[in-house]
Amino acid sequence: MYRREPWDLDGQDFLQACREVMEEGCRQEGIGTLGEKTQHAVLKRFFGPGPDSREVRVGPYVADVFGPEGIVEVQTRGFERLRDKLAFFLQAAPVTVVYPVPAVKWLVPIEEDGAAGPRRKSPKRPGPWEVLPELYRIKPLLGREGLAVCVMLLEVEEYRLQRPERKVGRKRTACYERMPVRLLDSLWLGCAEDYQQLIPEGLAEFTAAEYGKAARLPLGKARAAVNVLRSVGAAGLAGKRGRAYVYRPAGPQTAGFQETGAARGADGGVP
Numbered sequence: 001m002y003r004r005e006p007w008d009l010d011g012q013d014f015l016q017a018c019r020e021v022m023e024e025g026c027r028q029e030g031i032g033t034l035g036e037k038t039q040h041a042v043l044k045r046f047f048g049p050g051p052d053s054r055e056v057r058v059g060p061y062v063a064d065v066f067g068p069e070g071i072v073e074v075q076t077r078g079f080e081r082l083r084d085k086l087a088f089f090l091q092a093a094p095v096t097v098v099y100p101v102p103a104v105k106w107l108v109p110i111e112e113d114g115a116a117g118p119r120r121k122s123p124k125r126p127g128p129w130e131v132l133p134e135l136y137r138i139k140p141l142l143g144r145e146g147l148a149v150c151v152m153l154l155e156v157e158e159y160r161l162q163r164p165e166r167k168v169g170r171k172r173t174a175c176y177e178r179m180p181v182r183l184l185d186s187l188w189l190g191c192a193e194d195y196q197q198l199i200p201e202g203l204a205e206f207t208a209a210e211y212g213k214a215a216r217l218p219l220g221k222a223r224a225a226v227n228v229l230r231s232v233g234a235a236g237l238a239g240k241r242g243r244a245y246v247y248r249p250a251g252p253q254t255a256g257f258q259e260t261g262a263a264r265g266a267d268g269g270v271p
Contacts, residue, residue, distance in 0.1 A: 009046075009152075014183040017046040022179070039156065039178045040064075040074050043098055047072040058092055061085050070094035070146070079137040086141055094146040099131045103153040103184055110161050119157065128153060128187045129198045129215040132225035139231050149189040155182040195234035196249050198225075207244040 021041045048054040048065035056066035065072035070093040075082060082097070089095045103126060109117040128151040141147060159177040189195055199206075200214035212222025226247060229235040236250040 009183065009186050011183045013049075014042075014046050014180070017042050017049075018180055021045055037177065039100060039154075039180055040076075042180050043074045043100060043152070044072075047074075047096075047098065059088055061088060063089065066093070070096065072096045072098060074098045074100070075134075076100060077134065079134040083138055083141065086138060086147065090141075090144055090146050094148070096148045096150055098150045098152060099134065100152045100154050100180070101126050101128060101130050102156045102158070102178065103127070104155040106155075106157045106181075108157055108159045110159055116159070122158075125216075127200075127215060129200070129217065129225060131189075132198060132228045133217070133221040135228050136224040139228060142228070142232055147190075151187040151189065152183065153185040153187070154180050155184055156180050192233035192250060195229060195232045198229065199235065199249055205238055205246050205248045207241060207246055209244065211247075 021038060024041075044054050044064050048067055050067070053065055053067040056063045058066060058071065063071045064074050071089045073082065073086070073089070073095065075097055076099065086095055086097070102122075105122040105124065106119045107122050108119040131149065131151050135142060135149065157179045159179070187194075187197060189198075200211075203211065203214055206214070208223045208226045209219060211217070211226055212219050215222065215225065217225060226235065230237070230247070233250050235247045238246045238248045240246060
């Protein structure tokens with residue numbers, strides 16, 4: 001269980017938001033006919049139950065939710081598009097960026113006739129650290145007062161369309177719709193201590209490659225993740241091991257290590 005969130009996120013309220021969005025989708029003739037993806041619609045309704053709080057214009061931008069707790073923006077990727085928007089929103093109100101992670105995913109094939117096939121559980125189990133490579137794109141804003149990040153760990157059903165071509169004897173598929181089923185947990189990020197929860201257990205010291213292996217992230221994303229952890233003060237530079245820089249969770253033991261100019265921009269390639 002991660003650190004207690006600053007908002008009271010109730011699992012039953014989340015299920016209610018799922019039901020309401022699904023009912024609206026059925027009235028509009030089924031999956032994928034909403035003007036936005038189901039997952040995005042569910043999260044907006046969850047954080048903004050009242051219709052007047054959703055899709056609110058703030059200056060030249062439209063906020064997903066603007067309510068008593070401030071502005072909420074739901075984002076799954078493309079964080080670079082948020083930079084100017086968040087900078088403007090932070091002048092008006094506190095801002096929470098919501099990032100959903102499909103911690104448990106069920107794959108449901110959609111056959112050529114439109115029928116849903118039997119679902120199977122995906123072997124992939126992404127964790128909350130998936131958010132870090134995305135946050136690298138808005139790194140200059142992470143220290144701003146009023147900005148928080150909420151990582152929501154969800155159980156989802158992912159509906160996949162069959163493609164006509166085949167790959168290594170099996171059909172290709174493409175994600176058509178992702179439907180939340182259950183809220184499993186949430187993690188709120190604000191201060192350096194919060195971000196330390198994104199260092200997998202057992203990593204007392206680590207290189208970027210070792211972080212990537214523990215977090216199941218490709219090396220490029222692992223380097224970006226470590227860069228963000230250092231930027232927010234959650235990890236510090238501890239030394240070198242061969243050509244690779246070594247890090248550890250920030251604390252008194254990391255304060256005395258003097259960074260060189262190369263170390264500030266590298267760990268065998270840390271951005």
